[in-house]
Amino acid sequence: KNEVEQSPQNLTAQEGEFITINCSYSVGISALHWLQQHPGGGIVSLFMLSSGKKKHGRLIATINIQEKHSSLHITASHPRDSAVYICAVGSGATNKLIFGTGTLLAVQP
């Protein structure tokens, strides 16, 4: 079993839909990260959070430390949101990242 599990692996949505991607982890963490990877390969960091909730534009990230679970929400989804969304946790004395395998999101017009 992977230390960081994401669901779903693949997600197709219609433009305008509310989207939720889930992440569960089994290790102690210092922070949880949500990343976005576009087809060209570059990775952009969306959020780093260790408690509660953060919001940037149409993106919202929440974390429940007791349940070891985080969600990434996208409101009013748009085709430009199509990408792979990756959950990663910082763990251990050196705070190395442990990555989930990603969720491939396709938003259709």
Add this chain to the structure above:
Amino acid sequence: DGGITQSPKYLFRKEGQNVTLSCEQNLNHDAMYWYRQDPGQGLRLIYYSQIVNDFQKGDIAEGYSVSREKKESFPLTVTSAQKNPTAFYLCARSPDRVSSYGYTFGSGTRLTVV
């Protein structure tokens, strides 16, 4: 690029050849990391460095080497001992203390064995 630059974008390696991937950062951050990405797998840590002249092996260091002679530079060499080097390689730097965004990644190098 958020202060971190990788080059080249594409690299081709012949069998038995060593190649070096460049990673430079201009934000005076201490910690830098090299990751490898293969299709269907999460990123895996190759090497990391928290200070100049010091670096540590990650989970898949065999067949790779690094150096950290300067704070701003953390090059990765893929040696001939790495039997399956075709992959996408990403360099990253640690978050700054005030950022809510976390790590910054380079744009990546796609290495192919020919």
